[in-house]
Amino acid sequence: MHADPKGVLTGVHFLDGDHACCEGTLAAGARFAAGYPITPSTEVVERFASRIPTVGGIFIQMEDELAASIAIQGAVWGGAKAFTVTSGPGFSLMMEHIGYAAITETPCVFVNVQRGGPSTGLPTLPAQADMMQARWGSHGDYGIIALCPNSPQECFDLTITGFNLAEEFRVPVMMMLDECVGHMTEKVIIPPADQIEVSPRRYTHKPPAEYHPFEPGEDLVPEMVKAGDGYRFHVTGLTHDERGYPSMDVATQDRLVRRLLDKLKPFSNGRAICDTADLEDAEVAVVSYGITSRVAQRAIELARTRGIRAGKFRLISAWPFPEQHIAALAGRVKAFVVPELNLGQMVHEVERAAAGRAKVIPVSHAGGTVHDPEVILKAIVEAAK
């Protein structure tokens, strides 16, 4: 269905990534946000707090990130599309509720504008060091989707995609911005509402007597209900059966947890969102994401001018990791170069997918600024040897 025009600020704008992300939430239909201030992410909800009273919705500043990350889930079960926004230290606090969203299959969006860590780290400076945390940060086995925009325009576009994927798969979706992308100001085109597709919640049409809240459909995703509609359903963070009732037996645990991962398979196997260029003849593939992909672009261009056949593989959906794409490339390229603003995170996924069929060269950076393109170029040159 199309976006509700009330939330769509159609036009050509000059916005930073945080503000563009906010416009994306509104266009996607989010009418509830809960947040707790933290640099460099706060601008997303500052704008939401300013915009939402005229659109028709609620922003509430909660007492901490634990509260914000569970208040949005209460709102979702009350019928809202909802999100929260944070950065590293707050993201750490939200981990418990990312797990809760995963096991209760609550569609919601967590925006993380990454800064340097660990701990308080570099509050105002960029990093991409929460990538593994986004995937694995909460305890137990579960799956999530993580998207990595590299421009304000993508902050808008991909936020809508993120909300849509959350509804389709009933998973928490992580919008993995970084400080540079969040604070970079560029042109953002917001199309008319009727050109924006938004996914409706997958509400059941079954009557209460026939409905089981965690009975999966053919695509392994159960249909949803909301409070107040007479279904008298139960939701728990305990391992539960199809009725939603706690069940401490091994078979139920196996069935539930496998399904939480398996339902995302269609996404990892084929629908992964990637941006590629110059890979047809490439001997070196540069795998990057977020702000680093824009630095890598320069390095690829420099390499090409030197006659090195470098190509671009940009992760837009970083999780589930598009391992089939990387595996396919591994048979064709000599090497992967993986620059990222951390000391080695997604590079391990590339290594795993490449499975020894191509060299994998990390270009690590502890964060605080972006790479020097020359450093990436040097790695490309080495890789091509």
Add this chain to the structure above:
Amino acid sequence: MSKGFVAINVERCKGCAFCVEFCPTHVLALSSAFNSKGYHPPHVVASDKCSGCDLCGMYCPDFAIYGARYAR
């Protein structure tokens, strides 16, 4: 005839005796018999005194007993 009655689900009982202790008209006593879980459930010892006030039902933490008035 009494004004009310109590109904007991003996298998649900855990023998806490709240109902016996707080019945205002002393209708109940703990049985010497056991239920299958090994608890002594209450039994009625003075049915004629039951007012059907359902205080036993309000006290019972195990939803194992309730009282009600007979329809007249």
Add this chain to the structure above:
Amino acid sequence: MSEQLLEVECEIPEGSFNPVEPFLRMDRIPHIWCAGCGIGTTVNCFTRALLESKANLDKVAIVSGIGCTGRVAGYARLDSFHTTHGRAIPFATGLKLANPELQVVVYSGDGDLFAIGGNHFIHAARRNMDIKVICVNNLTYAMTGGQTAPTTPSHVISATAPYGVFEPAFNLVQLADACGASYVARWTTFHVKQLARSMEEVLKKKGFGFIEIVSPCPTLYQRRNKMGDGLDTMKYYKQASKIRHGAPTGECSLTKSGEIVVGKFIDRERPDYYELLQAQMHESLGDRYAEPEVGCSEC
């Protein structure tokens, strides 16, 4: 057991049923609570209050945290949410704001609401969020084995205070009062009639309502302290409780074996969060303000 031995001497009319049962998920009964635990007793009172209040049960949602009382949500045949440890209140906040027509009740224990969840309690009370918080206070962390809670009275032996608790405990009704709750009451599981009436009253009261229910925990609290069984504690409640409506909450601290002041302490009028939100937006934005329609309409 043989039914004959306990043949009920009352004539049970055809079609009669335990009035609590329509409020329970009977396919989940019997519950997990211990013999002599008071949580089930509070559930009886809650269901009587729902019945008396004539609430549309399809519009009542119950939210629990973690722990023994946290299991109430799973037994209540309502829209029910068993959330994470301490976070029932912020979940309830989001639920209520997304769908203000819901009656949202938080039903949880003292450890959950006042230790790990203490920050959320004080802020929800400060905001006067229109939710009702029922706290079953058994003075300990029961489900995990009887550790010291922020409510455990001095000198009590707990699993983590084997030589006796020495840190001061919270007085929950004073805390709720100080944070601005619209309604504050305390009862024990002995006071079933008063408790049911109080619950009915709080359901009808707009704003943040709080009821503390002092409740026995024979297995994890009393056993270590040689306090007898559930019934012994109920008798203690009967003997030691003093009903003092309107008592200054600062005078209502609980001790190991002293007087228990019960009653309704606070019943005041304050605009709730939603009213304050709307008033502020109307004042600042006038006609530009759009009333929240948080639920996605077409989906």
